Amino acid sequence: MDTTQRTEQQRSADRRRRELLEAADRVVLRDGPQASMNAIAAEAGITKPILYRHFGDKGGLYAALAQRHTDALLASLRAALDAPADRRERVEATLDTYLAAIEARPQVYRFLMHPAEGSQSGDQSADQGFDVGKHSAPLLRRMGEELATVIEERLDLGPGTQQLARVWGHGIVGMMHAAGDWWLGERPCSRAELVRGLADLLWGRLAAAGDKVGGPGF
Amino acid sequence: MDTTQRTEQQRSADRRRRELLEAADRVVLRDGPQASMNAIAAEAGITKPILYRHFGDKGGLYAALAQRHTDALLASLRAALDAPADRRERVEATLDTYLAAIEARPQVYRFLMHPAEGSQSGDQSADQGFDVGKHSAPLLRRMGEELATVIEERLDLGPGTQQLARVWGHGIVGMMHAAGDWWLGERPCSRAELVRGLADLLWGRLAAAGDKVGGPGF
DNA sequence: ACTGCGTGTTACCGTAAGTAACACCGCACG
DNA sequence: CGTGCGGTGTTACTTACGGTAACACGCAGT
Numbered sequence: 494m495d496t497t498q499r500t501e502q503q504r505s506a507d508r509r510r511r512e513l514l515e516a517a518d519r520v521v522l523r524d525g526p527q528a529s530m531n532a533i534a535a536e537a538g539i540t541k542p543i544l545y546r547h548f549g550d551k552g553g554l555y556a557a558l559a560q561r562h563t564d565a566l567l568a569s570l571r572a573a574l575d576a577p578a579d580r581r582e583r584v585e586a587t588l589d590t591y592l593a594a595i596e597a598r599p600q601v602y603r604f605l606m607h608p609a610e611g612s613q614s615g616d617q618s619a620d621q622g623f624d625v626g627k628h629s630a631p632l633l634r635r636m637g638e639e640l641a642t643v644i645e646e647r648l649d650l651g652p653g654t655q656q657l658a659r660v661w662g663h664g665i666v667g668m669m670h671a672a673g674d675w676w677l678g679e680r681p682c683s684r685a686e687l688v689r690g691l692a693d694l695l696w697g698r699l700a701a702a703g704d705k706v707g708g709p710g711f
Numbered sequence: 712m713d714t715t716q717r718t719e720q721q722r723s724a725d726r727r728r729r730e731l732l733e734a735a736d737r738v739v740l741r742d743g744p745q746a747s748m749n750a751i752a753a754e755a756g757i758t759k760p761i762l763y764r765h766f767g768d769k770g771g772l773y774a775a776l777a778q779r780h781t782d783a784l785l786a787s788l789r790a791a792l793d794a795p796a797d798r799r800e801r802v803e804a805t806l807d808t809y810l811a812a813i814e815a816r817p818q819v820y821r822f823l824m825h826p827a828e829g830s831q832s833g834d835q836s837a838d839q840g841f842d843v844g845k846h847s848a849p850l851l852r853r854m855g856e857e858l859a860t861v862i863e864e865r866l867d868l869g870p871g872t873q874q875l876a877r878v879w880g881h882g883i884v885g886m887m888h889a890a891g892d893w894w895l896g897e898r899p900c901s902r903a904e905l906v907r908g909l910a911d912l913l914w915g916r917l918a919a920a921g922d923k924v925g926g927p928g929f
Numbered sequence: 930a931c932t933g934c935g936t937g938t939t940a941c942c943g944t945a946a947g948t949a950a951c952a953c954c955g956c957a958c959g
Numbered sequence: 960c961g962t963g964c965g966g967t968g969t970t971a972c973t974t975a976c977g978g979t980a981a982c983a984c985g986c987a988g989t
Contacts, residue, residue: 506935540938546979548912576848605981607825633889656900660890660908661917667889672882682874690878697915698868699879700799700904705867724966749947758969765949931989938983947978952969959962 510547510557513537517558519545519582526604530554555708556631562601566594574643581692592673596684598678605632606670633670637663665695728765731755735776744822748772773822774811774849780819781850784812785857792861806906814902817895824849824888851888855881883913892911 516537520528520592534541549555573586595602607630641662644650650657668691676687734755738746748769752759766772791804813820825848859880868875886909894905 508937527836529977530978539936541977542939542979543937544748546936551977634893637889637893647923648917649923650916656904657908657911659893659899660905663893664886664890664912666908667916668882668886668890669883671855671888672878674885675852675855675877675881676859681877687876690875691882694879694882694913695876695915696918697913699866699883700914702866702868705865727967748947749945757967759946760948760970761968764967769946934987936984936986939981941980942978943969943976945974947972947974949972950970953967955961955966956964957962959960 506553513539513544513547514558514561517554517677518561520618521558521604522598522600525600526607559605559631562605563635565607566591566632567635571639572634574640581696584695585688585692588669589684591669592676592684592687595673602677606630606674633663633666637666640666668694729759729766731762732775732779735772739776739822740816740818743818744773744825751896756879759889777823777849780823781853784823785848785853787812789857792858799914802913803906803910806887806909807829807902809887810894810902810905812823813895824848824892851881851884855884858884886912
């Protein structure tokens with residue numbers, strides 16, 4: 494099989510793929526994660542089967558789409574995380590970067606967190622094995638792992654550093670995510686206040702806080 | 712309209728409703744969140760329209776279902792949170808309770824976190840308003856709020872306590888959730904180790920940790 | 930001119946949500 | 960005793976979406 498002059502075809506196929514992704518992007522941004530393949534195809538000026546030829550199935554398209562945005566967001570986060578500043582400032586900068594991103598484009602954020610799983614792919618039969626754990630948004634997992642490696646590289650946590658770093662990576666990312674999600678919905682305070690509150694939490698203010706006098710109960 | 716003797720009818724309707732919910736529960740436990748209305752109806756020994764009469768639409772059924780489990784889980788968490796012990800022990804007990812719950816019944820957990828949103832409810836037209844923030848699993852929100860009230864009741868955080876408590880409530884719940892989700896998928900360590908790692912994180916060990924000597928970069 | 934391949938189409942299938950219309954039953958009321 | 964009437968149930972349908980044939984055009988290379 495000639496592997497020599499396929500570049501020509503491949504080039505155009507890649508361009509097409511990128512065009513399709515951009516069209517899908519527009520539709521998802523407009524219609525949310527429940528955008529239909531028909532709508533995406535229409536936006537791209539073509540019809541469904543082409544999408545399927547390029548991406549296999551809806552999951553494939555969504556995965557490709559998610560990866561673009563995830564890559565972009567991760568790059569920003571890495572930049573904030575690698576800035577030459579002390580740890581607290583870096584943490585705050587990273588939190589703020591994330592929150593700014595989800596604030597600026599909530600639709601994208603929503604899409605990344607809810608990859609519209611489901612569909613009616615067969616195997617209704619006796620699926621006790623289950624795939625829990627795989628279902629969470631890839632973005633969360635990737636951010637967690639990323640943060641874990643940074644923590645592991647930067648901090649000295651004694652024995653068990655590697656495992657602890659992963660626990661913390663996923664934990665911190667989850668904290669950021671849930672707080673951000675809640676904040677985006679209710680807007681109970683400014684972004685800066687939220688960042689500060691979360692950083693305070695990570696800085697052990699929970700442990701340091703005093704009990705309320707005359708607590709309700711005991 | 713006579714509000715007098717409706718109790719009879721209402722009673723039986725409520726019983727029916729509970730039976731339907733239990734059937735739905737069995738199916739969701741077996742088939743995951745993508746269980747079809749047909750399947751649920753069949754399990755209950757009836758047909759679709761009855762389900763729709765009782766719950767309006769799939770979302771209604773799922774909401775009702777989710778509330779049962781959420782209530783149960785929240786009760787357990789409250790118990791752990793209210794135990795007569797010092798703060799660190801209570802935090803660890805609560806984390807462990809949550810993790811034990813999702814470990815014991817991952818299907819339920821998965822269902823609660825992914826309420827199978829979507830569907831093809833019309834309104835394709837120029838929906839720029841968006842409802843970000845509402846989409847997150849109700850369980851997370853409720854746990855966050857619950858924890859927030861407990862924090863606010865128990866801790867003295869100075870001015871802005873109320874707001875800070877809510878930030879922390881949602882943040883901590885998110886941390887617990889994301890770490891639990893990751894842990895459930897990869898099982899990288901024992902439950903106790905995870906609990907300890909997270910509690911350490913909350914206890915400010917991140918801030919206290921020393922830099923690694925000769926870090927990669929600067 | 931013929932062949933092969935990538936790109937595109939229309940037309941279709943299966944499935945699932947949701948609905949309309951009809952059928953049965955118990956029961957108060959004339 | 961018959962007759963309406965609300966609740967429970969059904970079958971049969973519509974609509975929409977994911978996914979897949981099967982066919983049609985255009986453009987290289989031989």
